[in-house]
Amino acid sequence: MPLVKQGRITTDLFVHVADGAELPGDGAILIPAARFLEDPEGLLKRAGKVGVIWPNNRDLDDLVPYLGRLDAVALMFPSFRDGRAYSQARLLRERHGFDGELRATGQVLRDQFVFMLRAGFDTFEVKKDSDAEAFASTAKSYSVFYQPTGDGRLTALHRRMQLRHSESAGQ
Template sequence: MPLIENGKLVEDRFTRVADEDEALPASTPVLVSLDRFLKEEEALKSANVEVGLIWPNNKPIAEIAPYLPRLALVALNFPTFRDGRAYSQARLLRERLGWKGPLRAVGNVLRDQFLIMARSGFDQIVPAKEADARAFDEAMHSYTVFYQPTGDGRKSLLRARLGRSATRKGTTGEAA
């Protein structure tokens, strides 16, 4: 399965480990479910490998806070294309909990969602199809103006207009 990281196709260095009795790899970073993480927390600590956690979209994201210092990656799940709870989780994780590490979208991830995923804070995306991965760049440049503010650094239309009109009036551009 391809992995898009910061807009480029890359090799996934994390090994996804199933919840069943699959042994943990000895020296490679692992990506595990919350159930497996909680069940084998001590074994994961003593294994001295990087750990990524797949957080379920039906659990409040605030509950991940105590685990963040031990994580090298957080993956949020999209079980169906109609289920957008992971978007809210991503923004809360980035904007309220201050997560600076890699944030991955997994599950039913479609090409039409790439732009909003990036705007929500995802920097890694596992697309449903290989062809979708090749279309990432096109998706990222499909729109240049946005109404919604997000933490991706792009100004919303309102912020852009306020800045432009304030500059024309000779002010600093700060909104009143």
């Protein structure tokens, strides 16, 4: 499964550690939420980056205390139709100020890229090679946005107001 990070297909430096599997001695790991919460302090002390895979039906409150020390959070899309992780992503970025890697995992297809980027994701475990290859062009498929989110893109309304101001200033 190709990984797209910062807009490019890249090697995944994180290793997914399954429940019950042995932890690698060093290197970057992505670890399931329940296992992380069993011993968060211990895990955060180990050498190597630590990321948590957070289920989309679990309250973020349990994760928030550790956000400052986590390198990555992976949010789950168990199916294309299940959009809970979009809310979690925005909350992590916009409310809790998380600035590490925010990864989309699960059923990740081309047709969600723009929504995910706008919600704050920067890393994508893409299901299909062809979708990963189309990432850059898909990300540019929209240039107009109606809603303000934490991604900093200007909204249509904002652009209209700017235009209005520049017009009235020019008179």
